[in-house]
Each structure stands twice: as structure tokens, then as C-alpha cells.
Amino acid sequence: MTDALPIGAPVGAIDTPALVVDLDAFERNLTTMAAYAGARGLRLRPHAKTHKSAWIAAQQVAAGAVGVCVQKTSEAEALAAQGVADIYLSNEVVDAGKLARLASLAQRCRLAIAVDSALGIERLAYALRRAGSQAGVYVEVDVGHGRCGALPDAVGRLARQVVDAGLSFAGLQAYHGAAQHLRTPAARATAIAQATAAVHAAQTALARAGLGCPLVTGAGTGTFVHEAASGVWGELQAGSYVFMDRDYADNAPEAGAPRFEHALFVKSQVTSCGQERAVVDAGHKSHAIDSGLPRVWQRAGLEFFNGGDEHGILRGRNGGAPLPGLGETVWLVPGHCDPTVNLHERLVGVRGGLEHGVVERIIAVDARGCVG
Amino acid sequence: MTDALPIGAPVGAIDTPALVVDLDAFERNLTTMAAYAGARGLRLRPHAKTHKSAWIAAQQVAAGAVGVCVQKTSEAEALAAQGVADIYLSNEVVDAGKLARLASLAQRCRLAIAVDSALGIERLAYALRRAGSQAGVYVEVDVGHGRCGALPDAVGRLARQVVDAGLSFAGLQAYHGAAQHLRTPAARATAIAQATAAVHAAQTALARAGLGCPLVTGAGTGTFVHEAASGVWGELQAGSYVFMDRDYADNAPEAGAPRFEHALFVKSQVTSCGQERAVVDAGHKSHAIDSGLPRVWQRAGLEFFNGGDEHGILRGRNGGAPLPGLGETVWLVPGHCDPTVNLHERLVGVRGGLEHGVVERIIAVDARGCVG
Numbered sequence: 201m202t203d204a205l206p207i208g209a210p211v212g213a214i215d216t217p218a219l220v221v222d223l224d225a226f227e228r229n230l231t232t233m234a235a236y237a238g239a240r241g242l243r244l245r246p247h248a249k250t251h252k253s254a255w256i257a258a259q260q261v262a263a264g265a266v267g268v269c270v271q272k273t274s275e276a277e278a279l280a281a282q283g284v285a286d287i288y289l290s291n292e293v294v295d296a297g298k299l300a301r302l303a304s305l306a307q308r309c310r311l312a313i314a315v316d317s318a319l320g321i322e323r324l325a326y327a328l329r330r331a332g333s334q335a336g337v338y339v340e341v342d343v344g345h346g347r348c349g350a351l352p353d354a355v356g357r358l359a360r361q362v363v364d365a366g367l368s369f370a371g372l373q374a375y376h377g378a379a380q381h382l383r384t385p386a387a388r389a390t391a392i393a394q395a396t397a398a399v400h401a402a403q404t405a406l407a408r409a410g411l412g413c414p415l416v417t418g419a420g421t422g423t424f425v426h427e428a429a430s431g432v433w434g435e436l437q438a439g440s441y442v443f444m445d446r447d448y449a450d451n452a453p454e455a456g457a458p459r460f461e462h463a464l465f466v467k468s469q470v471t472s473c474g475q476e477r478a479v480v481d482a483g484h485k486s487h488a489i490d491s492g493l494p495r496v497w498q499r500a501g502l503e504f505f506n507g508g509d510e511h512g513i514l515r516g517r518n519g520g521a522p523l524p525g526l527g528e529t530v531w532l533v534p535g536h537c538d539p540t541v542n543l544h545e546r547l548v549g550v551r552g553g554l555e556h557g558v559v560e561r562i563i564a565v566d567a568r569g570c571v572g
Numbered sequence: 573m574t575d576a577l578p579i580g581a582p583v584g585a586i587d588t589p590a591l592v593v594d595l596d597a598f599e600r601n602l603t604t605m606a607a608y609a610g611a612r613g614l615r616l617r618p619h620a621k622t623h624k625s626a627w628i629a630a631q632q633v634a635a636g637a638v639g640v641c642v643q644k645t646s647e648a649e650a651l652a653a654q655g656v657a658d659i660y661l662s663n664e665v666v667d668a669g670k671l672a673r674l675a676s677l678a679q680r681c682r683l684a685i686a687v688d689s690a691l692g693i694e695r696l697a698y699a700l701r702r703a704g705s706q707a708g709v710y711v712e713v714d715v716g717h718g719r720c721g722a723l724p725d726a727v728g729r730l731a732r733q734v735v736d737a738g739l740s741f742a743g744l745q746a747y748h749g750a751a752q753h754l755r756t757p758a759a760r761a762t763a764i765a766q767a768t769a770a771v772h773a774a775q776t777a778l779a780r781a782g783l784g785c786p787l788v789t790g791a792g793t794g795t796f797v798h799e800a801a802s803g804v805w806g807e808l809q810a811g812s813y814v815f816m817d818r819d820y821a822d823n824a825p826e827a828g829a830p831r832f833e834h835a836l837f838v839k840s841q842v843t844s845c846g847q848e849r850a851v852v853d854a855g856h857k858s859h860a861i862d863s864g865l866p867r868v869w870q871r872a873g874l875e876f877f878n879g880g881d882e883h884g885i886l887r888g889r890n891g892g893a894p895l896p897g898l899g900e901t902v903w904l905v906p907g908h909c910d911p912t913v914n915l916h917e918r919l920v921g922v923r924g925g926l927e928h929g930v931v932e933r934i935i936a937v938d939a940r941g942c943v944g
Contacts, residue, residue: 215944271882292843294899319898348844471664472720485914486943490856510643526691527666539881542857571858572587
């Protein structure tokens with residue numbers, strides 16, 4: 201069982217299915233992104249919704265990140281409990297009970313939060329006042345995703361309310377999630393150009409309200425080179441770069457952009473062999489399929505088909521590739537890393553590659569299941 | 573936090589997102605299926621991959637089930653550790669380490685397992701011999717799903733190997749997962765007629781090998797009335813009937829078939845309101861979307877759109893329905909119950925309905941994340 205897996209064990213001893221981190225690739229990804237942000241004078245605040253792990257957050261901070269983002273109150277609590285000291289909840293919270301918990305948390309770590317409504321600001325101010333604690337407040341502007349965030353014109357009024365409530369206005373949350381997955385650099389450039397225009401409009405609204413804009417924070421792994429080049433964003437929130445999933449790898453890259461390697465894999469095993477198919481023990485309880493099925497790693501010509509919750513079906517493309525035999529290991533690159541990590545209690549950190557490496561570290565997914 | 577939720581608390585006190593079981597509907601589903609199987613003299617062995625909960629397994633057994641099915645070694649271990657006494661692992665295991673664990677488990681509970689390969693039988697026999705334990709062995713026949721299972725003609729040879737290895741041949745595993753989700757009764761009837769023919773062929777192969785067929789086990793919530801009417805299946809494995817998800821509810825029902833109610837819901841909350849949309853705090857880290865998005869419960873005209881891992885976007889159909897306001901509760905019926913349950917540590921059992929009910933029980937998802 202993975203529970204009992206000793207440090208130093210060979211990769212072959214890892215029970216399947218397991219979520220495995222190639223630590224060498226992971227560290228190169230860490231360094232690449234830190235160097236990219238550093239060279240441009242940009243703050244890096246990676247999104248911990250990707251890994252939900254205090255240990256990985258600590259590696260990111262050690263490499264130069266200012267802290268991490270999270271999406272949920274319980275995520276913030278779980279990471280803070282494991283020592284993460286600077287957390288930005290880049291999402292709206294309007295529930296009074298959750299806001300009381302966050303105000304309490306703000307006594308124990310540096311905390312910021314996003315808002316996009318008058319009610320949210322009012323309740324946040326009440327909770328912080330009651331707890332006697334402080335938190336940075338970002339006003340979220342909808343820069344094209346069409347999910348959360350105020351329209352640019354409304355940003356001045358909301359930021360003014362933040363300030364008038366005695367809260368610390370920290371700047372703008374400007375994240376375009378949908379742009380991350382546009383396949384061509386041109387399409388992504390267009391989307392972020394529109395997002396930039398929305399930020400400019402929001403900054404104009406702030407000026408009309410007599411307020412400056414301390415910081416614009418946002419961007420993800422699919423588009424950060426565009427936000428970085430915009431002259432507007434001062435902080436990058438990319439998270440998936442540490443692991444890189446199949447979906448991000450399917451994006452055609454920008455010329456000259458930093459490249460990240462796959463560092464997160466599902467180790468699976470063949471449990472059944474049928475006519476022109478092999479069945480592995482990993483289905484969508486082992487890897488999320490919201491962004492499509494996993495890719496078979498380094499076995500050219502083998503394709504993964506949906507086998508349901510507990511199985512994956514491998515077939516050769518054009519009937520050509522040799523199929524793996526019963527008991528053979530098959531490595532999969534998940535379609536989407538964030539919800540895949542959320543399925544697992546732990547990641548198995550391997551040093552020296554997937555073929556001949558050894559287990560160096562078991563990485564707890566501290567905030568697994570923290571959706572509230 | 574849900575962790576601290578007191579028994580007797582009103583539904584309104586349940587933190588969001590939470591997975592909530594309507595215990596009244598759940599119990600009616602339990603009774604309906606037990607009565608259906610009992611009236612036909614069929615054994616009921618519900619699939620615990622749906623709920624992964626020892627408490628729910630115990631309710632099923634109390635209602636007449638002979639035991640439960642699981643799909644994974646670690647699932648069997650987790651449920652047995654919580655007192656489940658009769659477990660059938662309706663799936664293939666070929667890993668020597670896992671087989672040793674199962675052989676050990678068979679010393680502590682009644683266990684059966686499926687096989688579909690000579691290697692699997694050989695390794696299972698070795699593991700059981702070493703442990704000095706016993707397990708029932710079902711030979712899986714591929715009845716049309718095209719995933720695991722031997723071809724009918726090969727079943728005689730495999731069953732003969734089981735017997736010659738000194739193992740207890742328990743019968744045939746015959747499950748057509750893909751047929752569960754065909755939308756019309758006619759399409760499902762056709763698929764199960766083909767499955768029945770495959771079972772007949774496998775039984776003929778058994779007879780040629782000089783063996784009888786003690787039991788045919790299989791069937792799921794989408795098709796069990798067809799297996800029950802076939803005269804071939806003696807045991808039903810349906811699992812989803814306890815919860816009923818949106819996908820099963822989308823099937824056009826068979827005339828006169830028992831009906832099951834939605835008993836599993838995601839409680840969510842509006843955290844952001846934009847132009848013609850409301851955003852809730854439940855995305856696909858709260859509910860699985862492999863079988864499509866959730867349905868909004870009892871708010872006619874509201875539709876759920878994909879908002880990513882942590883958000884759901886609600887819009888009115890044809891722009892008509894009134895949108896819920898900030899902080900309002902919205903109940904969702906998950907697209908697929910099994911992987912949705914697997915995302916959560918616990919289910920909140922509510923008595924008296926979703927509107928005015930109270931929390932009666934916190935149900936542990938004992939085998940959550942047990943994919944190995």
C-alpha cells in the first residue's frame with residue numbers, strides 16, 4: 201500500500217493507481233517560472249488550488265513566490281494550519297459563517313480576499329471588525345471570463361466602499377480563466393488584450409473615485425506571457441505550471457515563452473487484456489476528465505479511451521501499436537491537474553525519473569476535498 | 573464547518589458546498605429495490621462503489637441484501653475495517669501485492685473476486701494458498717461492454733482452471749455497464765438480450781468443461797429489470813438506485829419498473845451575481861461531470877453551466893427565470909453519483925426534506941479515494 205511505501209523504494213514498488221510527481225521536472229518548472237517573473241520584476245503568487253499542498257507552497261515561496269492563492273475558505277485554513285503564511289483567497293465569499301472563519305484566520309496569517317459586491321464588502325467589514333483583524337481586499341473585475349467580477353464601471357464604487365469601510369484596498373483581481381485554454385497564441389493574445397482593456401477601464405473608474413490601483417493580480421499558466429507583457433499586471437497567479445497537464449500541453453506555445461514539463465503522472469497497471477485492448481486500473485476516480493482524457497506517456501501509438509470510474513481502456517491507434525501485457529505499468533498524463541490532485545490524499549515524489557527513480561518524498565495533499 | 577455540524581441542526585446550517593442525503597428518499601429507494609428483488613427470488617448485492625460507506629452497506633444488508641460489491645482492493649479493506657462482512661470484488665486484480673492483501677482480508681470477512689485471465693487465476697490461487705484463506709471466484713464474461721471479461725468460449729477453460737487450482741468457482745460475472753446509459757427501454761432491452769445470449773454461450777462453454785454455473789451476478793440501476801426478467805441472472809448488483817443521479821433520471825423508464833427518487837444533492841450557495849447570471853460555490857471539485865453537469869433542483873427554468881473546478885454558473889432558460897440572489901441556497905442533482913460521492917469525506921443525512929429538514933446523521937465515506 202502507498203501508505204506504507206518506504207522512502208527510497210523503487211518506482212516499481214508504488215502501488216497503482218498512484219499520483220506521482222517527477223521531482224526533477226517539478227523543480228525545473230519551479231525555477232523556470234520564478235526566473236521568468238523575477239526577470240520582469242513581477243510578483244509571483246502561484247495558485248495553490250492546483251496542488252493543495254503546504255510543502256509545494258513552501259517550495260514555491262523558497263523559489264521566490266510572495267505567497268499563494270487559494271479559492272476556498274477551507275483551503276486557506278488547511279494550508280495555514282500547515283504553516284503557509286501568506287494567502288490570497290482569489291474568490292468571493294459572502295457567507296457570514298465563512299467570513300467569520302476568515303477573519304479569525306487573518307489573526308494567524310497574512311490574508312487577502314476578493315470581493316465583487318456591496319453585500320460581500322459589508323459582511324467582510326463586519327467580520328473583520330468583530331475579530332479585530334485585517335485583510336487585503338481586491339475588487340474583482342470581470343475581464344472577459346463571464347463568471348465572477350464586477351463590470352469595470354462598477355469597480356470605482358466598490359473600491360470606494362472598501363476604503364470607506366476602513367478596509368485595506370489592495371488592488372484589482374483580473375483573471376481570465378477561459379482564455380487559458382484557447383489553443384493558439386493569437387487567440388490568447390486577443391483575449392488578454394480585451395482583458396487589458398477591461399483593466400484599463402476599471403483603473404479609470406478607480407481614478408474617478410479618487411483611488412489609485414496598488415496592484416493588478418491575475419493570469420494563469422495558459423496566458424501569463426500576455427499579462428506579463430501588458431504593463432498592467434504586477435502579480436502572476438499561474439499554478440498549473442508546476443505540474444503541466446495534457447490540456448495545457450495541447451496549447452500551441454508562444455514564440456520564446458518558457459516551457460514547462462509534465463511533472464504529474466498517474467501510475468496505472470494493466471489488469472485485463474481483451475481483443476485489441478488492454479484495460480488499466482485507473483479511471484476517472486483516479487484522474488479528472490473535465491478537460492478530456494489522459495494521454496498515455498511515452499508509448500507511441502497507444503490511446504486512452506474512457507473506461508468509466510475505475511478503468512481505462514487502451515487501444516492502438518490504427519490497430520498498430522503493441523499493447524501492454526497483464527500487470528504492466530502504464531503512465532498517464534492527466535487531462536487537468538487541479539481536480540486530479542484533489543482526488544488523492546498524497547502525491548508520491550520520485551527522484552531520478554519514472555523508469556529507474558526512487559521515492560524521495562510523500563507529499564500530503566493538505567487541502568484535498570476542501571471545497572467549502 | 574460541516575465537521576462541527578451538530579445533529580439536529582436545521583438544513584440551513586449546513587455549510588456549502590456539501591453533499592446531502594435526503595434520508596427519507598434514500599430509505600424509500602432502499603425498500604423499493606429490496607422488495608423488487610425479494611418478490612422475484614433474486615439476490616441483491618448492491619454495488620458499494622456508489623456510496624463507499626459502511627453505514628449505507630449496513631442499511632442495505634438490513635433491508636435484505638446478501639452483501640455488497642466493490643471495485644477495488646482498498647475499497648474492500650476500508651469497508652471490511654468498518655464491519656462489512658460479505659464483500660465481492662467484482663473486478664480483476666492481477667497485482668501480486670494486492671492479491672496478498674486480499675488473501676489476508678479473506679481471513680477476516682467473506683470475500684469473492686472476479687477473474688478473466690489464466691495469470692490472474694494462477695496468482696490468486698498462490699496468494700490464497702499462502703494465506704490459507706478462501707474466496708469465491710467468479711469468471712467474468714464480456715457481455716457486450718467491451719472492457720474486462722473473457723469471451724464466452726474461453727469461460728469454460730478459465731473456470732476449469734479455477735476448479736483445478738482448488739479454488740471455489742462461484743459462477744459468472746456478467747455486467748454490461750454501457751447498457752445502463754442507453755436512453756430508451758428498447759435500446760436497453762436489446763443490449764441485455766445480447767448480454768443474455770453471451771451468458772448462455774458462456775454457460776454452454778461451462779457445460780462443455782464439465783461444470784455447472786452456480787450463479788450469474790451483474791446488472792445495474794439502468795437495466796436491472798431486463799436482467800431480472802432474463803431468467804439467467806440470480807443476483808443484482810445495482811448501486812446507484814440508493815441515490816439516483818441526473819444521468820439515470822434522464823433514462824426513459826420501462827413500463828411498470830420500480831421508480832427511484834433523487835436522494836443525493838449538492839447544497840450550494842450564490843457567491844456572485846452578474847449580468848443575467850448567478851454564480852454558485854460548487855464546481856467539479858464538488859460534483860463529478862463525467863456524465864454531464866448537475867441539474868438545478870426545483871427551480872424551474874434555471875440551468876447550470878460549467879464554471880470550472882470551484883464555480884457553477886446559473887442562467888435562466890430563454891432569459892426568463894428569476895435568478896437567485898447573493899447568499900441564496902441552490903440545490904443541485906449531480907450528473908453521476910458514484911464519482912461525486914468519492915469527492916467528499918462525508919455525506920450529511922437530512923430528515924424531513926431539503927427545505928425544513930434537520931441533520932440526522934453524518935455518514936462517513938469510508939472508502940473515499942480508495943482507488944487502488
